[in-house]
Amino acid sequence: MKAIGSTARVEQIPTHIAGFDALAVGGLPLHRTALVMGTAGSGKTVFAAQFLVEGVRQSNEPGVFVTLEESPQDIRHNMLSLGWDIVAMEADAQWAFVDGSASLGDEDVLIGEYDLGGLLSRIQGAVARIGAKRVVVDAIGALAIRMGNVGRIRTELFRISRALNNMLVTSIMTSEQSSDYGEVGRSEAEEFVVDSVIVLRNALEVELRRRTLEILKMRGEPHRRGEFPFVITNGKGVEVVPLSAIALEHKSSLVR
Amino acid sequence: MKAIGSTARVEQIPTHIAGFDALAVGGLPLHRTALVMGTAGSGKTVFAAQFLVEGVRQSNEPGVFVTLEESPQDIRHNMLSLGWDIVAMEADAQWAFVDGSASLGDEDVLIGEYDLGGLLSRIQGAVARIGAKRVVVDAIGALAIRMGNVGRIRTELFRISRALNNMLVTSIMTSEQSSDYGEVGRSEAEEFVVDSVIVLRNALEVELRRRTLEILKMRGEPHRRGEFPFVITNGKGVEVVPLSAIALEHKSSLVR
Amino acid sequence: MKAIGSTARVEQIPTHIAGFDALAVGGLPLHRTALVMGTAGSGKTVFAAQFLVEGVRQSNEPGVFVTLEESPQDIRHNMLSLGWDIVAMEADAQWAFVDGSASLGDEDVLIGEYDLGGLLSRIQGAVARIGAKRVVVDAIGALAIRMGNVGRIRTELFRISRALNNMLVTSIMTSEQSSDYGEVGRSEAEEFVVDSVIVLRNALEVELRRRTLEILKMRGEPHRRGEFPFVITNGKGVEVVPLSAIALEHKSSLVR
Amino acid sequence: MKAIGSTARVEQIPTHIAGFDALAVGGLPLHRTALVMGTAGSGKTVFAAQFLVEGVRQSNEPGVFVTLEESPQDIRHNMLSLGWDIVAMEADAQWAFVDGSASLGDEDVLIGEYDLGGLLSRIQGAVARIGAKRVVVDAIGALAIRMGNVGRIRTELFRISRALNNMLVTSIMTSEQSSDYGEVGRSEAEEFVVDSVIVLRNALEVELRRRTLEILKMRGEPHRRGEFPFVITNGKGVEVVPLSAIALEHKSSLVR
Amino acid sequence: MKAIGSTARVEQIPTHIAGFDALAVGGLPLHRTALVMGTAGSGKTVFAAQFLVEGVRQSNEPGVFVTLEESPQDIRHNMLSLGWDIVAMEADAQWAFVDGSASLGDEDVLIGEYDLGGLLSRIQGAVARIGAKRVVVDAIGALAIRMGNVGRIRTELFRISRALNNMLVTSIMTSEQSSDYGEVGRSEAEEFVVDSVIVLRNALEVELRRRTLEILKMRGEPHRRGEFPFVITNGKGVEVVPLSAIALEHKSSLVR
Amino acid sequence: MKAIGSTARVEQIPTHIAGFDALAVGGLPLHRTALVMGTAGSGKTVFAAQFLVEGVRQSNEPGVFVTLEESPQDIRHNMLSLGWDIVAMEADAQWAFVDGSASLGDEDVLIGEYDLGGLLSRIQGAVARIGAKRVVVDAIGALAIRMGNVGRIRTELFRISRALNNMLVTSIMTSEQSSDYGEVGRSEAEEFVVDSVIVLRNALEVELRRRTLEILKMRGEPHRRGEFPFVITNGKGVEVVPLSAIALEHKSSLVR
């Protein structure tokens, strides 16, 4: 059994994502890992990148973006349309990529042989190099597929999450879901491994798509509960629709 | 066949969780194991920890918290926001952690090789050391994943449950569910192994989440049946919403 | 081909469970095995034990209770709250337990190696010793899990059922279901093996639980069909809600 | 390729089951095999036995009843409550049992080793002995479980069906279904193998059970389509509810 | 890469099935294979046989009927009730059977060993012998079961379809479905392999069955879309219910 | 880690498919791969071919059509009915086929042995030969079936997609779905691998089929969201129904 450590109140850091910190009653828990889940195109990558971008811009905290399937170049391109000049941030050593996608194109990387330890070392190296305070891992689905069984995935996610927490960074991992309102990530049970779960939905309602964000859980923290609409716009990224305090009171309430 | 033992009425101990003992018509059966089931963030850990906290505070009964995935340090942090100073209780030998999570981070613990006997001995040791009357095991999902087949899980849960009962403690085990209203824990059938089942739900109803608690079964005991709303609040933890006796009569009734 | 035997009308014995014999138009078929199916906490064990208790009390027929997972001591305790003093009945040689649960706690009983023949001999022995006329086997789920494949379970259930019938006792076996209104016991198909099937339900209807009992089939017998509400109360156990003959006529009707 | 045979119109024989022959516009196709499908207690065995009983009583055609799980003695008992004295018919060599259930109680019959050829010879023998014109095989579920894979079951059912047709008898096979309105026998696809399919339903509709009969298909024959209510009563067995021609016209119509 | 061939407009041949050619805006694509899917008794065999019968009667085109489970004799019998004298057509060398069912009754044909090449040669032989222009393969379910895995079935269907097209005949293959409105043939994905898909439904709507026909796809062809009611009647077979052009305009419209 | 490249705004190329480019706010992202998903007959092949046809006609960009199951000759025939003379374009070296279907008819191509590298080289060769700017791969379902496990498919699709992007062409891959509104391509998770996903639906609504097109995601791009009706007509192919700006405003709105 470990020695009993200090017992300070769980601290939170603001994400500075418009409207989100109000829902989270402060932001994300410090030095913890939050999971952002959603279907294809629900906004996981935009949300996660924005967490880093706003960290650089508003909190002066460098960030590391670990990409497991898309290339860093794709991410750079895609984010530019949102007005985020990642290349400039990289040049300022405020942003670093860890390219975990490379091996995916290689024919000789077999399932079950993924070198997680190597990836963690590279993340550790990038964090140390730029003094990162925030890390994003996007997206764990590609990782899960390279491992054979469910039990191992849960164990590995737990291990990644612990390792990130030990680097004293606050992190976001993203995870792909096959439907907006089905069971939450059930086959992998990844929602049980982390301290916080944020669900992004892009649901079809009679021919129209509607985006909502929900904080499903945040261990040790009060937070607003239920679904809140958000938009993704040119130049701004994710904005949770601002509701007046009264409207909020009507639609939802502080966690109980 | 064993000798025929004594036949005293099943005794119950109060949990002192606000509102719960009224539903359970007394509390949890003495020296038995209750299962608390729920989805991610439904409040399983809060409920279970509160069972120990109130045991210390109101019944002067020391408690042992067995954590199978989160670290004791995480639990300490998370519970502080609810106003529970676990470190102080540990210092008074009123609370002890058994850290079953340690091995989860190790790469070399293979599925199917979990040493359940060792865990039970460590629990027994902690119980003896502080004279514990209450034990929590949070959460068995991580355990289940480390074992290969369903039959073995049911057998092992039964074994844990028996071992705890033989230590003459009253226990709570928590179990993860993938949906709020799906079939109850069907793949593992753990709800058949224990004497009492409590279900915590955190269901999405048109954009809002609503928490309810239900005593699904309590062998040999009358109890209120059906779902009752509850809240989790800063400084108080779980509170089952107090309904006047009349309202209760209207909404539900004593077990029949 | 066997010799053609006698062809007397199928006899029935009263269960003396309040309200049930009226639904069954006489009771359970003599020297046959009925299956009682239900979810966790639906009342299977109470119903089955009550069949033995009332046999002792009202028909002076000794009974054997075979428990496959709970210990006899647990059953004794749980039934006491219902006002049934099983210890006294055991002392009078009116009740005997066969403890099929013992081996469940043992680490060395492997799946697929369960000694069904041994269990049947022990049941036979207990039946002979107290001159039992009624037998309960509670619950076959634990048994099923110890066998590998579905085909074998069906075959074994059939074998148990035949063996019990050959001991010239009237029996109840209980079986766990994962949902109240899902397909009836489909994976094991146990409902096809026995002559009578009784389903106990404990369904959630907008926050409230409601208990109902249904005789799903009774080969060679007329019986009332459809669901009938019942309660479990302190000191009385299962009581099928008494409806006046007129109300019954309205809600249901004799089997057609 | 076989020689081209005679091309007479498909003949039908009356079942004499009350109301059924009107739905079937004549009865069952001569020297063919019809499949009667239904859930537990839906009336498969009663319907099939009645086909033989009425054959003896009204057409003076002897019948062979092949039972694959229940013992002949059970069938005799169960049918007596319906007023059918099978023992008397056996004595008159109007009825013969083939007991395919015997081996089921034997521990040493392994799955996959069922001797179908032997069973067919015994059926052939019984048919020859009493000059049977009608055969019932009740129920194929037990058979299916003794064979390992779906492909083999389809092949074997086809083989049984052909063998029966070649004995120049008109036959009914019964088959167990797990739900009343689910997909029709999908895993085994037995409904594609036979020429006629009759579905018996015993559906729960708001606490009440309701029996209906439907001719799902009858190759080469016109027949009434849709569900028709029926009852099972003491002394009469299955009776399809008699509707006036006008009412029938309203509810259904001749096959189109 | 093959040489670039001729590029004439896709030709169609009339089926002469009443009402169908209007929906198909001409008929079936020449020298292509259409798939007719449906549940048991939905009318697949009648539709397919009628395609050959009308070919003989109205276009003077001989046809080959490949039967994979029923015997030719069964088909002859069943079709007679519809007024089609197949024996006469066989005598005129206008119709030929290829009996692919024979081996099904043989115990020694193992799954996975079906000799598809041999079957194709026999079809080729029959086509050559009578100068057939139309071929029916009824039904591929029996074939699929004799092959082990899904991938292989798709490949084989494709191979059969190509082989038939190369014989310069226009063909129909029938395929069994387990439900009327479930996913279209999903496990085998046979609907992707062929150029045209016709779905026959026999859906239960509040106790009544209702037959509809739909052209789900027809590559390179305009066709009416949506479901159209049809009947099967004595002496006429399938008739798609004739709707006036105006009514059609209202209910559906030319493919867009 | 790769060197940091240029960071120009994501460029788009017009598809010139009527109405589509307005939804996509410009067209498809340059040198990226879009996935077009849909059920059988939903219009995937027409849409993909039209992308090449309009590229030739309106942008003077040659195109390569890779067909994995249908023969080039079939495609040529089918497209002719839409007014597209592919043979003429082939003669002008504006269009080239890569025939990946050939091996499908061969009995000796085993599952799991598909030579993806060889296919990519042939595509590369065709692209180089005619200076293609657009590529279509139709359809990946046949490919997926030739590979054993899901993990490998995701990896291979990613590899094809990368290879196409590296050839500096803009591509469309089509993928078969088993239902219109079920989970999006869940078993293969192909929707997560690509940058853009377009879903074509052909849904049955009370007897009628209705075609809609939806841009499910487009990484790094604003686009209209939700379903838009389209038609396929003789001589024009796919046309997304033109809505006035006002109607559009009402039904949908620019991506947010």
Ligand SMILES: Nc1ncnc2c1ncn2[C@@H]1O[C@H](COP(=O)(O)OP(=O)(O)OP(=O)(O)O)[C@@H](O)[C@H]1O
């Ligand atoms: N500049 C932009 N303006 C408006 N909307 C945009 C812009 N860029 C992206 N989007 C929207 O965001 C969506 C992509 O979001 P994102 O890539 O974060 O999704 P994701 O959840 O990561 O998906 P995937 O699982 O496929 O990676 C696009 O489909 C588009 O609808």
Ligand SMILES: Nc1ncnc2c1ncn2[C@@H]1O[C@H](COP(=O)(O)OP(=O)(O)OP(=O)(O)O)[C@@H](O)[C@H]1O
């Ligand atoms: N101080 C607090 N004030 C208000 N609500 C809180 C507080 N702490 C926790 N909560 C609520 O309790 C939830 C966490 O509950 P808990 O950790 O007991 O759930 P759990 O069922 O154990 O979940 P998991 O399966 O993920 O472990 C949080 O998501 C939050 O909604």
Ligand SMILES: Nc1ncnc2c1ncn2[C@@H]1O[C@H](COP(=O)(O)OP(=O)(O)OP(=O)(O)O)[C@@H](O)[C@H]1O
């Ligand atoms: N003394 C009592 N008074 C009132 N209700 C009681 C009493 N004893 C038990 N019950 C009710 O009966 C339920 C237990 O029934 P029982 O143990 O027969 O269920 P079961 O179907 O056997 O469940 P399991 O599958 O878990 O063994 C309890 O959950 C409780 O609701």
Ligand SMILES: Nc1ncnc2c1ncn2[C@@H]1O[C@H](COP(=O)(O)OP(=O)(O)OP(=O)(O)O)[C@@H](O)[C@H]1O
């Ligand atoms: N004498 C009778 N009077 C009235 N109803 C009867 C009588 N005998 C049987 N029944 C009814 O018929 C049902 C049994 O029918 P049967 O045994 O034919 O069903 P089954 O479909 O063969 O069931 P299983 O699959 O379990 O063999 C009984 O459950 C009962 O409801």
Ligand SMILES: Nc1ncnc2c1ncn2[C@@H]1O[C@H](COP(=O)(O)OP(=O)(O)OP(=O)(O)O)[C@@H](O)[C@H]1O
């Ligand atoms: N002469 C007839 N008059 C009226 N209806 C008939 C006639 N012959 C057959 N039918 C109807 O056609 C149905 C059989 O159609 P068919 O054999 O073509 O179905 P199928 O789809 O091939 O079924 P399966 O998959 O079982 O082979 C019968 O169930 C009956 O309803």
Ligand SMILES: Nc1ncnc2c1ncn2[C@@H]1O[C@H](COP(=O)(O)OP(=O)(O)OP(=O)(O)O)[C@@H](O)[C@H]1O
């Ligand atoms: N000339 C035409 N005029 C009108 N509609 C046509 C024409 N050609 C094709 N169609 C329509 O387009 C459909 C075929 O579209 P297409 O082949 O693109 O579908 P697909 O999604 O590729 O299907 P599959 O998965 O089976 O390949 C036809 O079923 C028909 O409804």
Ligand SMILES: [Mg+2]
């Ligand atoms: Mg992403």
Ligand SMILES: [Mg+2]
């Ligand atoms: Mg927890």
Ligand SMILES: [Mg+2]
């Ligand atoms: Mg019980």
Ligand SMILES: [Mg+2]
């Ligand atoms: Mg039966």
Ligand SMILES: [Mg+2]
């Ligand atoms: Mg057929």
Ligand SMILES: [Mg+2]
């Ligand atoms: Mg296509």
